Amino acid sequence: MSECLIPTLTSNEVVASKSVLPAGWKADLRNLKALDLTQPVMELLRRTTSRLPQDVIDALVKGRAAETEGSRAFNTLNDMVENILLADGNVTPLCQDTGTVIFFVHHPYGLSQRALKQQIREAVAQATKNVWLRPNCVEALSGKNSGNNMDPFHEGHPVIHFEEWDRPEIEIAVMLKGGGCENVGAQYRLPDASIGAGRDLKGVRKCIIDAVVKAQGQGCSPGILGVAIGGDRVTSYEKSKEVILRKLGTKNPNPAMDAFEKELTNDLNTLGIGPMGYGGNTTILGVLVEEMFRHPASFYVSISYMCWSSRRRVMTIGSTGEVSFD
Numbered sequence: 529m530s531e532c533l534i535p536t537l538t539s540n541e542v543v544a545s546k547s548v549l550p551a552g553w554k555a556d557l558r559n560l561k562a563l564d565l566t567q568p569v570m571e572l573l574r575r576t577t578s579r580l581p582q583d584v585i586d587a588l589v590k591g592r593a594a595e596t597e598g599s600r601a602f603n604t605l606n607d608m609v610e611n612i613l614l615a616d617g618n619v620t621p622l623c624q625d626t627g628t629v630i631f632f633v634h635h636p637y638g639l640s641q642r643a644l645k646q647q648i649r650e651a652v653a654q655a656t657k658n659v660w661l662r663p664n665c666v667e668a669l670s671g672k673n674s675g676n677n678m679d680p681f682h683e684g685h686p687v688i689h690f691e692e693w694d695r696p697e698i699e700i701a702v703m704l705k706g707g708g709c710e711n712v713g714a715q716y717r718l719p720d721a722s723i724g725a726g727r728d729l730k731g732v733r734k735c736i737i738d739a740v741v742k743a744q745g746q747g748c749s750p751g752i753l754g755v756a757i758g759g760d761r762v763t764s765y766e767k768s769k770e771v772i773l774r775k776l777g778t779k780n781p782n783p784a785m786d787a788f789e790k791e792l793t794n795d796l797n798t799l800g801i802g803p804m805g806y807g808g809n810t811t812i813l814g815v816l817v818e819e820m821f822r823h824p825a826s827f828y829v830s831i832s833y834m835c836w837s838s839r840r841r842v843m844t845i846g847s848t849g850e851v852s853f854d
């Protein structure tokens with residue numbers, strides 16, 4: 529039986545001491561045109577690839593406590609904790625697949641999206657050189673790898689979503705979305721007679737259960753489900769990814785959706801699929817749902833499955849230029 533590991537991560541001081549940012553680095557937000565965020569974005573990637581968010585670690589540990597000590601489920605979750613400790617201690621990627629690199633940027637008026645896009649691309653190329661990211665960008669038909677995580681046409685990879693806001697600070701969130709879990713994501717068009725799903729919350733529930741049953745352990749369970757109800761095919765899928773940025777254990781602002789998320793998480797964990805599909809009580813770490821508006825003729829339910837190695841982090845450059853990571 530493997531020893532039950534306590535996931536104590538390296539201290540913030542140790543993490544900061546390995547930063548690629550010079551101590552005390554600050555951005556000058558009074559001169560947005562001259563701003564260069566290449567290094568802060570590199571630091572964001574370094575922290576994201578090797579260190580899981582605390583809420584995900586807590587959910588894995590809670591899952592392990594729900595398994596019988598010595599069972600395959602228990603040992604698998606314990607191995608995941610060991611993996612987390614090794615990656616964090618050595619500052620090495622949590623998984624060999626460092627995923628599709630997806631950014632969500634919020635910025636004040638006056639910042640050049642074109643310039644920031646170039647800086648983000650440069651940071652991703654550097655992070656790939658430093659082996660914090662695996663070169664994961666290949667030509668669709670030939671499979672030829674660009675070698676630096678760049679799509680030469682500047683569209684496919686890295687994925688960058690920009691949004692201007694009224695606030696003075698800049699917020700850059702990143703998500704590393706594994707390929708295996710991406711493959712088990714699904715989109716449903718309701719009504720769907722094949723699973724008996726109508727255009728209501730019961731129908732949405734059937735879609736989510738169907739997707740998890742079909743995925744089994746292949747999305748590297750226990751997974752986190754991002755679910756969008758409504759939208760068009762594109763916005764629905766986009767939203768289902770964006771919601772995965774929300775921390776596990778936080779309340780959905782919509783009370784009906786909050787209750788739905790909690791009930792579904794409990795119910796999905798009775799399916800018996802378990803960690804990596806080995807059986808057990810921990811199939812899902814959480815369900816995060818957002819309702820959108822839709823065209824009257826269309827009703828989509830989009831489900832993005834995020835694996836247990838749910839790497840996401842938010843960097844904020846405050847109004848006085850200081851950088852923080854969450």
Ligand code: SF4
Binds near residue numbers: 627707710
């Ligand atoms: S799905 Fe996640 S944990 Fe599984 S191989 Fe891909 S990145 Fe790694």
